Structures are given as structure tokens and as C-alpha cells.
Amino acid sequence: MSKEIAARPHGFPLDEGHAALVIIDMQRDFLEPGGFGAALGNDVSHLRAAIAPIAAVLGAARARHMLVVHTREGHRPDLSDLHRTKYERGGAGARIGDRGPMGRILVRGEAGHGIIPELAPVMGEPVIDKPGKGAFYATDLETILHKRGITQLILAGVTTEVCVHTTMREANDRGFECLLLEDGTASYFPAFHKAALDMACAQGGIFGWVAPSAAVVEALGG
Numbered sequence: 703m704s705k706e707i708a709a710r711p712h713g714f715p716l717d718e719g720h721a722a723l724v725i726i727d728m729q730r731d732f733l734e735p736g737g738f739g740a741a742l743g744n745d746v747s748h749l750r751a752a753i754a755p756i757a758a759v760l761g762a763a764r765a766r767h768m769l770v771v772h773t774r775e776g777h778r779p780d781l782s783d784l785h786r787t788k789y790e791r792g793g794a795g796a797r798i799g800d801r802g803p804m805g806r807i808l809v810r811g812e813a814g815h816g817i818i819p820e821l822a823p824v825m826g827e828p829v830i831d832k833p834g835k836g837a838f839y840a841t842d843l844e845t846i847l848h849k850r851g852i853t854q855l856i857l858a859g860v861t862t863e864v865c866v867h868t869t870m871r872e873a874n875d876r877g878f879e880c881l882l883l884e885d886g887t888a889s890y891f892p893a894f895h896k897a898a899l900d901m902a903c904a905q906g907g908i909f910g911w912v913a914p915s916a917a918v919v920e921a922l923g924g
């Protein structure tokens with residue numbers, strides 16, 4: 703039985719038994735001073751606004767025993783899974799693999815690669831390590847979702863227009879229904895955040911739905 707979540711462009715028919723919460727890249731490297739995001743010249747405080755809304759939905763999802771998946775963007779220590787094109791995106795001293803205050807930037811196993819303590823995964827919640835912006839590229843996420851019978855994704859995390867959007871687009875092409883949390887996603891650029899949300903649900907919901915965290919929490923029974 704589905705329950706409707708108040709959303710744009712129209713109500714989202716939540717099928718709780720087949721829905722998963724996917725929390726994208728809430729890592730110290732993006733959210734804390736001294737990480738990759740800050741090294742690229744960004745103001746990380748914009749991203750921190752998403753923490754409390756995500757925590758609220760996470761609490762409700764766990765209470766309902768929904769599948770919760772966490773992703774982390776990062777690379778092998780020898781950077782053998784890092785395309786040259788991606789490596790060249792950062793400036794000198796702020797490239798993936800460079801040393802920063804939280805260890806080597808976006809390298810698996812380093813402190814900065816970890817998920818922020820406020821949203822730490824618990825036992826049984828899959829953590830997907832992804833080398834790309836999208837969570838489906840070069841990962842086992844699709845297999846895990848199919849095995850659990852998941853058809854709907856509630857997407858949260860950072861940044862709205864980069865890893866969240868890429869993942870939403872990948873998910874769409876794989877047949878998943880996607881709902882973006884409008885206050886549980888964030889960008890270093892508020893204008894990009896707004897545009898990314900608007901374009902997802904324009905044209906009758908070309909990529910999916912957009913809803914505030916409170917509407918999702920309410921649908922999950924508070």
C-alpha cells in the first residue's frame with residue numbers, strides 16, 4: 703500500500719516496503735573545514751544546513767526498518783581508479799590524493815573520507831565506496847537495491863547539482879523512482895541548489911519529485 707508524500711510536481715506515492723534512503727557523500731572532506739570542498743575554495747557552511755534534515759529522515763527510516771544506504775566518494779590509495787580528467791579538476795595542493803589537514807584528500811581510509819559523525823552508518827547499512835560522482839558507476843549499488851526489491855529512492859546528501867544529481871540521473875535510467883529532499887541536499891552554491899531541485903521536478907517530474915524532509919518524516923509516521 704502506498705502513502706502519498708506532499709511533493710513537487712505532485713504527490714509522491716511512497717511504497718515504504720520498496721523504498722530506500724540513499725545518503726550521498728556526507729563526508730568530512732566535503733563538510734568540514736580543511737577538506738576537499740574547502741580546498742576548492744568553497745564555503746562549507748552551506749552544506750552543513752542539510753545535516754539536521756537528513757538526521758530527521760534517517761531516524762524515521764531506521765524506525766521503520768527501511769533500507770538505508772550511505773555513499774562515499776573516494777579513491778584507492780594508489781589512485782589507480784582515478785581518471786586523469788578528474789585528477790586535474792583541483793588546483794595545485796588541492797588535488798585528490800594530496801595531503802590536507804584530514805589526511806589525503808578523497809582517499810579511502812583517510813579521516814576526511816569518513817562520513818560525518820552526526821550521520822554515521824550503523825550495522826547493516828550498506829556503505830558504497832564510489833570513484834565517480836554517480837553512485838551507480840563502478841559500484842555494486844544496483845545489485846544491492848535489486849536484491850532488496852527496492853524501486854524507489856529517497857535521495858539526500860551533497861552536493862545537489864554534482865553527486866546527488868548524477869546519481870538521480872543514473873537511477874532514472876535504471877527505472878527507479880526518485881525523490882530529492884529539498885532541505886536534506888545542499889550545494890556550495892545556493893543558486894545551483896535551487897536550480898538543481900527545480901530542474902529535477904520540472905516538465906511534469908522529468909527526473910522525479912522534490913519534497914521537504916518534514917513531509918517525508920510525516921509520511922513515515924513521525
Ligand code: TIU
Binds near residue numbers: 727861890
Ligand atoms: N559529492 C560530490 O558532490 N562531489 C563533489 O565534488 N561535489 C562538488 O560540488 N565539488
